[in-house]
Each structure stands twice: as C-alpha cells, then as structure tokens.
Amino acid sequence: MNKNRMLRIQGERGSARLKFILVMVVFAVVVYVGYQYIPVAYDAYYFKDVMQNKVDMAATQGFETSWVTDQLVKSRSEYHVPPEAIITPTRNENRMEVRVQFTRPISFPGYTYNYEFDYTAKSTTFLTIK
Numbered sequence: 001m002n003k004n005r006m007l008r009i010q011g012e013r014g015s016a017r018l019k020f021i022l023v024m025v026v027f028a029v030v031v032y033v034g035y036q037y038i039p040v041a042y043d044a045y046y047f048k049d050v051m052q053n054k055v056d057m058a059a060t061q062g063f064e065t066s067w068v069t070d071q072l073v074k075s076r077s078e079y080h081v082p083p084e085a086i087i088t089p090t091r092n093e094n095r096m097e098v099r100v101q102f103t104r105p106i107s108f109p110g111y112t113y114n115y116e117f118d119y120t121a122k123s124t125t126f127l128t129i130k
Contacts, residue, residue: 059123
C-alpha cells in the first residue's frame with residue numbers, strides 16, 4: 001500500500017511539471033505574438049494622430065489637398081507606412097479629409113498576419129475657414 005502511494009505522488013509531480021511546461025509555452029507564445037504585433041499597432045495609432053493633425057492644419061490654414069498628401073508621405077517612414085499605401089485627400093464642405101489604406105504583414109512562424117490599416121481623418125468643423 002505504501003508503494004502505491006509513492007507511485008501516485010511521483011505521477012502527480014510529473015503532472016505538475018507537464019502543466020508548468022505547457023503554461024510556460026503558452027506564455028512564451030503570447031509574449032512573442034505581442035512582441036510582433038504591438039509595435040505595428042503602436043505605429044498605426046500614432047499615424048492616425050498625425051493624419052488628424054495634418055487635416056486640421058490644412059483646414060485652418062487653407063492648404064490644398066496636395067499639401068496633406070505631401071506631409072503624410074514625408075512622415076511615412078517614421079511610422080513604417082509602406083510606400084504602396086494609398087493616400088486619398090479630399091475637400092468636402094470646407095472640411096479636409098484624408099483616407100489612408102495599406103496592409104502591413106506581420107510574420108509569425110508558419111503564419112503571416114496582414115494588418116489592415118484603413119482610416120479616414122476628418123478636420124473638425126469649428127476649425128474650418130468660411
């Protein structure tokens with residue numbers, strides 16, 4: 001009886017080790033995915049802010065739509081926006097709008113996730129020149 005109990009305790013220790021290893025593997029995968037994804041999402045978040053600032057400035061200063069495009073092209077490398085990004089500025093009822101679309105691939109072992117960026121920034125109405 002004592003021998004059976006010893007075998008059961010050793011089996012439980014092995015089970016605890018296996019659970020620990022599985023938890024550590026899952027944790028490592030989550031950390032790695034975050035390490036790959038977070039910088040891309042961070043760049044996209046701040047590029048949206050740049051887009052908003054540029055359309056607000058263009059609306060208040062009376063700049064043309066080409067100025068917005070030029071400014072976004074200049075800041076493209078800082079936010080890792082690919083050169084094939086589609087930048088579409090428009091003026092609509094004294095408001096400036098710009099839409100930017102691109103896909104940025106994020107590579108994982110055995111899988112590539114395509115981060116789709118499609119955002120339209122519109123100048124606020126109280127900043128427009130009448």
